[in-house]
Amino acid sequence: MSESSLSALAAQLAAKQISSRELAQHYLDRIAALNPAINAFITVDADRTLAEAAAADALRAAGNAGPLTGVPIAHKDIFCTDGWLTTCGSKMLHNFVAPYDAHVIQRFKAAGMPSLGKTNMDEFAMGSSNETSYFGAVKNPWNTAYVPGGSSGGAAACVAARMAPAATGTDTGGSIRQPAALCGITGLKPTYGLVSRFGMVAFASSLDQAGPMAPSAEDCTLLLNVMTGFDPNDSTSLEREKEDYTRDLEKPLSGLRVGLPREFFAEGLNNEVAAAVEAAVTDLQKLGATTVEISLANSQLAIPVYYVLAPAEASSNLSRFDGVRYGYRAPEYTNLDDMYCKTRAQGFGAEVKRRILIGAYVLSHGYYDAYYLQAQKIRRLIANDFGEAFKTCDVILGPTAPGTAFKLGEKSGDPVEMYLNDLYTIPANLAGLPGMSLPCGFDSKGLPIGLQLVGNYFSEAKMLNVAHQYQRATDWHARAPEGLE
Amino acid sequence: MKWETVIGLEVHTQLATRSKIFSGSSTAFGAAPNTQASAVDIALPGVLPVLNRGAVEYAIKFGLAIGATLNRVNVFDRKSYFYPDLPKGYQISQLAKPIVEGGALKIQVGETERIIHLTRAHLEEDAGKSLHEDFHGMTGIDLNRAGTPLLEIVSEPEMRSSAEAVAYARALHTLVTWIGICDGNMQEGSFRVDANVSVRPAGQTEFGTRREIKNLNSFRFLQQAIDYEVRWQIETLEDGGRIEQATVLFDPDKVETRMMRSKEEAHDYRYFPDPDLLPIKLDEDWIEAVRATLTELPVAMQARFQSEYGVSAYDAAVLTGSRALADYFETAAKACDQGKLAANWVMGELSAALNKAELDIAQSPVSAAQLGALITRIQDGTLSGKLAKQVFEGLWEGAGEVDAIIEARGLKQMSDSGELEKIIDAVLAANPKSVEEFRSGKDKAFNALVGQVMKASKGRANPAQVNERLKARLHN
Numbered sequence: 001m002s003e004s005s006l007s008a009l010a011a012q013l014a015a016k017q018i019s020s021r022e023l024a025q026h027y028l029d030r031i032a033a034l035n036p037a038i039n040a041f042i043t044v045d046a047d048r049t050l051a052e053a054a055a056a057d058a059l060r061a062a063g064n065a066g067p068l069t070g071v072p073i074a075h076k077d078i079f080c081t082d083g084w085l086t087t088c089g090s091k092m093l094h095n096f097v098a099p100y101d102a103h104v105i106q107r108f109k110a111a112g113m114p115s116l117g118k119t120n121m122d123e124f125a126m127g128s129s130n131e132t133s134y135f136g137a138v139k140n141p142w143n144t145a146y147v148p149g150g151s152s153g154g155a156a157a158c159v160a161a162r163m164a165p166a167a168t169g170t171d172t173g174g175s176i177r178q179p180a181a182l183c184g185i186t187g188l189k190p191t192y193g194l195v196s197r198f199g200m201v202a203f204a205s206s207l208d209q210a211g212p213m214a215p216s217a218e219d220c221t222l223l224l225n226v227m228t229g230f231d232p233n234d235s236t237s238l239e240r241e242k243e244d245y246t247r248d249l250e251k252p253l254s255g256l257r258v259g260l261p262r263e264f265f266a267e268g269l270n271n272e273v274a275a276a277v278e279a280a281v282t283d284l285q286k287l288g289a290t291t292v293e294i295s296l297a298n299s300q301l302a303i304p305v306y307y308v309l310a311p312a313e314a315s316s317n318l319s320r321f322d323g324v325r326y327g328y329r330a331p332e333y334t335n336l337d338d339m340y341c342k343t344r345a346q347g348f349g350a351e352v353k354r355r356i357l358i359g360a361y362v363l364s365h366g367y368y369d370a371y372y373l374q375a376q377k378i379r380r381l382i383a384n385d386f387g388e389a390f391k392t393c394d395v396i397l398g399p400t401a402p403g404t405a406f407k408l409g410e411k412s413g414d415p416v417e418m419y420l421n422d423l424y425t426i427p428a429n430l431a432g433l434p435g436m437s438l439p440c441g442f443d444s445k446g447l448p449i450g451l452q453l454v455g456n457y458f459s460e461a462k463m464l465n466v467a468h469q470y471q472r473a474t475d476w477h478a479r480a481p482e483g484l485e
Numbered sequence: 486m487k488w489e490t491v492i493g494l495e496v497h498t499q500l501a502t503r504s505k506i507f508s509g510s511s512t513a514f515g516a517a518p519n520t521q522a523s524a525v526d527i528a529l530p531g532v533l534p535v536l537n538r539g540a541v542e543y544a545i546k547f548g549l550a551i552g553a554t555l556n557r558v559n560v561f562d563r564k565s566y567f568y569p570d571l572p573k574g575y576q577i578s579q580l581a582k583p584i585v586e587g588g589a590l591k592i593q594v595g596e597t598e599r600i601i602h603l604t605r606a607h608l609e610e611d612a613g614k615s616l617h618e619d620f621h622g623m624t625g626i627d628l629n630r631a632g633t634p635l636l637e638i639v640s641e642p643e644m645r646s647s648a649e650a651v652a653y654a655r656a657l658h659t660l661v662t663w664i665g666i667c668d669g670n671m672q673e674g675s676f677r678v679d680a681n682v683s684v685r686p687a688g689q690t691e692f693g694t695r696r697e698i699k700n701l702n703s704f705r706f707l708q709q710a711i712d713y714e715v716r717w718q719i720e721t722l723e724d725g726g727r728i729e730q731a732t733v734l735f736d737p738d739k740v741e742t743r744m745m746r747s748k749e750e751a752h753d754y755r756y757f758p759d760p761d762l763l764p765i766k767l768d769e770d771w772i773e774a775v776r777a778t779l780t781e782l783p784v785a786m787q788a789r790f791q792s793e794y795g796v797s798a799y800d801a802a803v804l805t806g807s808r809a810l811a812d813y814f815e816t817a818a819k820a821c822d823q824g825k826l827a828a829n830w831v832m833g834e835l836s837a838a839l840n841k842a843e844l845d846i847a848q849s850p851v852s853a854a855q856l857g858a859l860i861t862r863i864q865d866g867t868l869s870g871k872l873a874k875q876v877f878e879g880l881w882e883g884a885g886e887v888d889a890i891i892e893a894r895g896l897k898q899m900s901d902s903g904e905l906e907k908i909i910d911a912v913l914a915a916n917p918k919s920v921e922e923f924r925s926g927k928d929k930a931f932n933a934l935v936g937q938v939m940k941a942s943k944g945r946a947n948p949a950q951v952n953e954r955l956k957a958r959l960h961n
Contacts, residue, residue, distance in 0.1 A: 079531075080529075080530060080531045086530065086531075088530065093530065096530065098529060098530065098531070099524065099529075100524060100529075102531060197531075197533065198531065198532070199531040199532070200531050201530040201531045202530075202531065202761075204760075205760035205761050206760035232535065233533060233535060234533050234535075235533065235534065235535055235536065235761060235762050235763055236760075236761065236763065312757060313760055315755075316563050316565055316574070316575055316755070316757070319565060319567065319573060319575055320528040320530070320572060320573045320574050321530075322567060322569075322574060324572075324626070325527055325528070325529075325626075326529065336569065336624075340567055360755060363565075363755035363756075363757050364753055364755060365753045365755075368755075368756075368757070372757060
């Protein structure tokens, strides 16, 4: 499979050069070969995948194929999938099979895209390295001693290792963009409300947003066309006219104003990452863009604000995992309280427990005003900074993460060090803005570097235009790790 | 020492929507356990609440009916605690910004009228049910009720006796059923009352420490629980004890309250705005559309009954005890054009018969039109009060329409004076002793003669006419 972009695969399927079944089998074989080393998948079910692929072939034979019918995709294990396990990377849901499909899954099914399986992730999407998964850490395909980033680490790794042509991810504080950066692929977090959260296991409801992950911006564009749309089952889903995100892909970048937040190029940023991002800026200038320095002064407060709000919502969202109705229940207990305590003590991992405790604390009587309310105010200030910035620029550019992938175990003992990995990605979540990460080089260890674009609300088409034009002029996104076999 | 009782009520009214407040499941009562619990009600991972606008409209309707402020932007909060019948581990409720604030309700205790102010009313979802009895050593969970819409209506602590509390609860019950937002079925838990009760020395301005009596599901229990609680608090204080803030339960068998949890054991509910739900925004069009569905309210109808039908304030309050009763009264009153008489019949004969048969006004075997026709026959002299009661019995038994019963049973009041004179002749002839006694000054004997005439006429003679004619004859 030399040419595996989604449009190329779609063209081959349309030309009947390959069937969906053959394509699915190709990826299943690759998963079987590589997954033991990478651990990108929690659940693979070849029979189901092939049945879905056969259905896609039948759809095509009947003349009912859509643009991506027959192209397979891997789904993050946070999306409920009828008939498949949905574990969310947790012992708590190690045995859970949802009786329904998440809205996102429904859309991919309706598009005729077979599922390759459920990808590994940090437990309940809490983590930046994929080391908190109950099903074991995911390895970075560029160097298996390194983390793939998180929480959508399995998704990023399976795409980077070409075990899947594309994957779904979710992003609460950078969980699509940071692993995309660390694995050398492209990933997009849409404007909050553009993609329905129905059937997505909730981490922090006001921040969670699903998005596409694939090698290129063009791939992400095609996936975004499938994923977005109003859903009456999600009250925060936005009721707006459906867009075709491919419409601006080929626009030239002349006149584009790129905002460079000075806070994102300051202390804490790895030199090699800085150099690669600056080189990308030069590339964009060659394509006709101009740059303008902007300030996102309150973004330095993004991490503390995030680590009040996200755990607050998480502590509440995870209350339903109590051992009463489904999921894990402690085998032995003496009474109801003991059942709750043991179930949750045994069912949740350390990072999840840490965040539940933080969240319960900041919502407690007497602390709510000082933490939760204060954080909400700062959240507003952070959003206002972006509003000001977009008066002078069309898109904001900076590094996705302060460094490249780190070694497995290197930061897992130090939560704060780990949290700092999301320094540049969290502000977009707090503001509800769309953001994406795309590959822009490699460090001296051969690990990928990602640059981040943040756009104004609903400016996905613009961001994808910038990313696509950049990717037409560069080939970072086309590189894949070698020697995995 | 003289003590004053202070009572405030929190009433959970189940809103009569067909589906739940955040899911499409049915709210019908009595289905097999967990057959009306969807993925949302069970709180499976990833599911999201979607607000039922019907519940909001009912809350608006209530707010308009009590003259409250409707918060144009109101917010759902999560109230967190762990319990097996609370599937999400939190209840969606409204804390800081409820949909309804303020408002007032008129209550009538005997001849006294009072205005009770309301603090607020907020929307929330009900929890499921824990079934402790049916499973040995285990607890069953039924989530059919989980997610049923509730309007929690909170009064100011303005009631000063159990009688006032009951009057308030009744007036509220009348109102919510009147405007059709609640079926009012207390046995099924559609209208549940929590009473906050405290006592203080008469004249003291600050409140005493309150205890909250939970989940009273009848007016009688409300009265008994408050009376017991007030006695207990006064005795405790008079014995030198202190009242600790607490939540208590009422045991209707022992007629006493007992401690459920103390203030120290109270939950920290960790309220915060629910990020899955947008704030409810009420625009004027929506409010006006709901206002247009409001029909005449009890208070307005009471005033109208007094002016239009000349009934007393007390009678007007009784007659507007329910929409069905008020409609019945008015139909009957219009049919006979005799408001006061209609009120007397509805509150007297009819109510007594309904009570005895344990029937609701809606199930009355005697229709309002029939009662009106009956009263018309009293008014036109066809029936005496006594005969009318016999006709009423006929109506109750379903023996036909008023005139047909009168005809068939020969209950028509005697209008032919010739016939009456004949009866009097016969009675006088047959009772010479009584006639003699009357003439010698014994008034009692007259009554005996009247009784004889009435008896001989089988009750059909007009008593006033009998009196008059008999006197005329005896004084001859």
